[in-house]
Amino acid sequence: MPNPVPDDDLGELIVRAARSLRGRWREVLEPWDLSPHQVxxxxxxxxxxxxRLSGLAEALRIAPRSATEVADALAGRELVERVPDPTDRRAVLVRLTDGGRRVLDEVRTARAADSxxxxxGLPAADRAELARLLRRFVDG
Incomplete structure (x- = not known):
């Protein structure tokens, strides 16, 4: 059995793998002129x-003002729209437009193919084991 990777080296490997995939992800998104953050x-x-924008900010772990900027950029491209919140007439909701749903489906398909x-290069059994271990790690 090979020598185990020290925990600090394992963390660095995870970071390097994530950076590698993030770089590929940016390239995959070029045809849609979208950033990973927007996707x-x-x-x-x-x-x-x-x-609500507050829910978007929370989910993305960004400031509410930043969520407004992201939503504005996506609305400007007609990928999302603002609609009245049926439970609170003072609030608005952000939801996908038909075009946004189509773009999201296309991007998901492209990302899956790139992944x-x-x-x-990994055998199927190794990919399955990697997926199992990463799920266990992130679910924690």
Missing amino acids: RALMVVGRTDGL RAALS
Whole structure:
């Protein structure tokens, strides 16, 4: 059995792997002219039928003002829209437009294909084990 990787080296390997995938992710997003941050916002909004900006900020772990800026940029591209909150007439919700849903589906498909390509050098059993271990790590 090979020597185990020290915990501090393992953490560095995880960070390096994440950076590598993040770099690939930016390249994958070029056709849509979206940042990873904007796509994460689309994903968060897409999980609901409408989300307040405070909920978006919380989910993205950013300041409410930053969430407003992200939503404004996405609304300017007609990927999200603001609609009245049916439970509070003073509040608004952000939700995906049909175009936003289409773009999000396209991006997810492209990202999945790129992830498969990035990990294709690993045998299927290793990919499954890596997925199991990472889920265990993040679920914690």
